[in-house]
Amino acid sequence: MSKTILVNGTIITMNAKDDKFESGAIVFDQDGVITYVGKTPGNLTEYAEVIDLKGNYVMPGLVNTHGHLSMSLLRGYADDLPLQTWLEEKMWPLEGQYTPEHAKWGAYLSIVEMLKTGTTTFVDMYDNMDQIAMAVEVSGARARLCRGMIGFGSEELRASKLEEASSFAKEWHNQAEGRITTMLSPHSPYTCTPDFIEKIIDRAEELDLPVHTHMSETKYEVDQNQKEYGERPVRHLEKLGMFNRPTLVAHAVHVNDEEMDILAKYDVKVSHNIISNLKLASGVAPIPRMLEKGINVSLGTDSSASNNNLDLFEELKLVATLHKGVNYDSTLIPAKKALELATIDGASSIWLEDQVGSLEVGKKADMVVLDTNQPFFHPKHDPISHVVYAASGRDVKDVFVQGKQVVKNRECLTVDEEKVIYEVNRLFNTFKF
Numbered sequence: 001m002s003k004t005i006l007v008n009g010t011i012i013t014m015n016a017k018d019d020k021f022e023s024g025a026i027v028f029d030q031d032g033v034i035t036y037v038g039k040t041p042g043n044l045t046e047y048a049e050v051i052d053l054k055g056n057y058v059m060p061g062l063v064n065t066h067g068h069l070s071m072s073l074l075r076g077y078a079d080d081l082p083l084q085t086w087l088e089e090k091m092w093p094l095e096g097q098y099t100p101e102h103a104k105w106g107a108y109l110s111i112v113e114m115l116k117t118g119t120t121t122f123v124d125m126y127d128n129m130d131q132i133a134m135a136v137e138v139s140g141a142r143a144r145l146c147r148g149m150i151g152f153g154s155e156e157l158r159a160s161k162l163e164e165a166s167s168f169a170k171e172w173h174n175q176a177e178g179r180i181t182t183m184l185s186p187h188s189p190y191t192c193t194p195d196f197i198e199k200i201i202d203r204a205e206e207l208d209l210p211v212h213t214h215m216s217e218t219k220y221e222v223d224q225n226q227k228e229y230g231e232r233p234v235r236h237l238e239k240l241g242m243f244n245r246p247t248l249v250a251h252a253v254h255v256n257d258e259e260m261d262i263l264a265k266y267d268v269k270v271s272h273n274i275i276s277n278l279k280l281a282s283g284v285a286p287i288p289r290m291l292e293k294g295i296n297v298s299l300g301t302d303s304s305a306s307n308n309n310l311d312l313f314e315e316l317k318l319v320a321t322l323h324k325g326v327n328y329d330s331t332l333i334p335a336k337k338a339l340e341l342a343t344i345d346g347a348s349s350i351w352l353e354d355q356v357g358s359l360e361v362g363k364k365a366d367m368v369v370l371d372t373n374q375p376f377f378h379p380k381h382d383p384i385s386h387v388v389y390a391a392s393g394r395d396v397k398d399v400f401v402q403g404k405q406v407v408k409n410r411e412c413l414t415v416d417e418e419k420v421i422y423e424v425n426r427l428f429n430t431f432k433f
């Protein structure tokens with residue numbers, strides 16, 4: 001079988017047993033499955049392709065566990081607002097004007113940005129999901145996708161959204177050489193009635209799929225939930241049975257100790273969207289406490305309308321610094337744990353830990369090469385520290401997903417970036433403000 005070998009790299013495996021190899025090699029087969037990780041071997045003649053990493057770092061592709069790709073069309077359009085105003089007065093009116101074309105090119109813009117900054121796997125919750133899935137397929141990226149359901153309007157509209165979400169989830173699950181998997185997604189407890197959420201949960205059970213939702217993002221949301229349903233969002237969703245399904249929640253900023261115990265009990269996964277939460281002034285999620293309680297936390301960007309980029313290295317540095325600062329405790333979320341949140345814990349947050357998240361034999365070759373020939377990667381002694389505290393997405397040089405190279409020398413090989421940029425600017429000019 002023809003195999004490719006990457007040689008002479010510093011390998012950050014994120015495998016619990018051996019987290020790095022100096023002067024190491026990675027081998028993967030035609031199916032993009034890793035068959036060897038270790039020291040660079042002497043004899044390289046048996047390999048179809050030999051790629052010399054020249055001492056650069058190679059690490060697992062990053063995993064972004066919450067976002068809305070197509071909202072990149074709205075980047076920079078409505079900054080410096082709180083969530084509810086931003087959503088109701090700015091995002092939703094423009095999203096109402098989206099066509100499948102807007103969704104498509106917005107998705108391409110986000111995918112190119114993510115691949116070029118080292119994210120190989122991401123979650124997307126949006127509308128027009130066929131367009132998103134096709135863009136993922138073409139780009140070579142890996143994604144867990146769901147049609148986000150906002151439950152406003154008539155019963156018929158809700159029923160048709162659920163049918164659309166289910167058809168999409170069935171049709172695309174395990175497609176694109178297994179790179180696409182799906183979920184069902186009520187947008188949030190404040191946009192979906194209890195009855196609608198229950199219907200979505202029942203459908204997820206039927207289809208054997210996980211669920212994904214926004215939860216406890218702002219204090220306002222929690223207070224409103226309490227007023228309307230007599231419970232805060234965590235208990236509310238628990239009572240509706242959501243957590244009996246595998247669940248990924250985005251945000252969980254306003255959760256108390258008792259609620260964190262509930263999340264831990266049901267193994268609910270939390271996507272921490274630190275920059276989006278800061279920018280929308282939603283608050284800072286109690287991540288160190290969640291980690292203490294054994295909750296599976298990962299990192300998300302949310303959309304580039306509230307971030308305003310999708311460079312997960314920014315989340316990585318911030319998660320390793322902000323929680324230290326606000327808690328006056330420099331031991332919180334050390335570099336290695338931060339990198340786990342962005343890699344292996346991200347993979348387990350979306351139930352893909354047997355496939356990606358670390359570089360080890362049997363997993364898919366989803367890998368990122370960082371160009372370490374830059375001053376801030378020296379002295380070269382602690383790769384994980386440098387990746388977390390010194391690197392940025394601009395240092396990503398090459399990217400592979402399932403063994404296929406999708407970025408080479410900082411250029412995306414699978415998507416025509418110039419065309420994408422032309423199309424998003426053209427489409428932005430179609431909006432009526």
Ligand SMILES: CSC[C@H]1O[C@@H](n2cnc3c(O)ncnc32)[C@H](O)[C@@H]1O
Binds near residue numbers: 306
């Ligand atoms: C149709 S599902 C996607 C829906 O979610 C909205 N959205 C984007 N960011 C956030 C956020 O931080 N909290 C809640 N909802 C958000 C987006 O505008 C779409 O309408």
Ligand SMILES: [Zn+2]
Binds near residue numbers: 214250
């Ligand atoms: Zn979101």
